[in-house]
Amino acid sequence: MTAQIPQVTLDDGVQMPILGFGVYQIPPEQTEQAVTDALAAGYRHVDTAAAYGNEEAVGRAIAASGIPREELFVTTKLWVSDAGEDAARRAFEKSLLRLGLDRLDLYLIHQPFGDYYGSWRAMERLRREGLVRAIGVSNFHPDRLVDLIDHNEVTPAVNQIETHPFFQRADYQALMRQRGVQIESWGPFAEGRNDLFTDPTLSEIGAAHGRSVAQVVLRWLIQRGVVVIPKSVRPERMRENLDVFDFELTDDEMGRIAAMDTGASLFFDHRDPAVVARLGTHRLD
Numbered sequence: 001m002t003a004q005i006p007q008v009t010l011d012d013g014v015q016m017p018i019l020g021f022g023v024y025q026i027p028p029e030q031t032e033q034a035v036t037d038a039l040a041a042g043y044r045h046v047d048t049a050a051a052y053g054n055e056e057a058v059g060r061a062i063a064a065s066g067i068p069r070e071e072l073f074v075t076t077k078l079w080v081s082d083a084g085e086d087a088a089r090r091a092f093e094k095s096l097l098r099l100g101l102d103r104l105d106l107y108l109i110h111q112p113f114g115d116y117y118g119s120w121r122a123m124e125r126l127r128r129e130g131l132v133r134a135i136g137v138s139n140f141h142p143d144r145l146v147d148l149i150d151h152n153e154v155t156p157a158v159n160q161i162e163t164h165p166f167f168q169r170a171d172y173q174a175l176m177r178q179r180g181v182q183i184e185s186w187g188p189f190a191e192g193r194n195d196l197f198t199d200p201t202l203s204e205i206g207a208a209h210g211r212s213v214a215q216v217v218l219r220w221l222i223q224r225g226v227v228v229i230p231k232s233v234r235p236e237r238m239r240e241n242l243d244v245f246d247f248e249l250t251d252d253e254m255g256r257i258a259a260m261d262t263g264a265s266l267f268f269d270h271r272d273p274a275v276v277a278r279l280g281t282h283r284l285d
């Protein structure tokens with residue numbers, strides 16, 4: 001199964017499966033089962049975060065699976081209240097302990113707030129020490145990403161940002177590509193907002209291929225070279241979301257989906273002072 005999931009090669013040479021499993025909003029008590037089901041379905045890439053409160057459950061599922069560590073790609077994220085050089089180091093060690101791992105594949109700065117330059121220095125060091133294979137960011141807008149790249153040694157390997165048919169980020173993807181940063185989508189289905197799963201255009205394209213809307217969306221992102229991490233707690237949907245490597249959307253279909261872009265977030269604008277204040281002051285524990 002794993003052999004069927006293509007990998008992208010990050011700028012630093014690390015290989016990352018283009019499709020993984022996201023666990024945001026899965027309650028800790030359901031997460032072990034969900035990740036167990038996802039690994040059984042064939043996922044080998046799991047995306048969690050300290051802020052999701054379910055790293056321990058992800059770790060238990062990984063340990064119980066018996067899958068060799070080198071076959072897995074595990075991402076977690078540093079929360080804002082742990083920003084800064086020393087605090088980030090401590091937070092990383094706690095995440096690793098909760099996950100029951102001795103190294104991480106990808107560590108991301110979750111939000112572009114607080115002392116993320118200090119965090120980045122800590123992450124550069126973790127990478128040098130071999131405790132994490134690749135480091136990156138999430139929710140960074142172009143200005144902050146370019147500034148971080150231009151004033152540090154290591155370029156973020158990945159920027160995980162909201163990306164779906166209603167907010168496509170094509171121009172930003174082009175800039176990231178120039179700068180050696182891999183785009184990773186969060187919320188590939190926009191969490192079902194804007195009636196995504198019954199959207200007429202996506203449904204029509206799905207019907208032409210005998211595929212679901214979810215499969216069309218994932219295929220569209222993958223054909224654009226975007227890493228995807230769909231979330232589901234249902235094993236049949238986990239399998240459906242994985243089954244996107246044996247059909248191809250035509251240029252015309254890609255163009256029809258491109259026309260759905262509104263250019264705006266359906267969730268939050270990381271440049272809105274109210275969002276900066278709300279997310280930036282949210283503390284874990």
Ligand SMILES: NC(=O)c1ccc[n+]([C@@H]2O[C@H](COP(=O)([O-])OP(=O)(O)OC[C@H]3O[C@@H](n4cnc5c(N)ncnc54)[C@H](OP(=O)(O)O)[C@@H]3O)[C@@H](O)[C@H]2O)c1
Nearest residue numbers: 022023024047138186187188189190191214230231232233
């Ligand atoms: N870095 C960040 O700030 C950030 C923010 C948000 C998310 N993320 C990451 O991105 C991952 C994915 O995003 P997300 O969880 O927000 O949302 P999403 O993957 O866009 O959507 C998940 C929703 O779609 C449903 N669903 C999944 N597969 C389906 C299918 N085949 N047919 C119909 N419905 C389906 C799920 O329901 P069921 O579970 O009931 O199937 C759930 O309600 C997260 O889990 C997380 O790892 C990161």
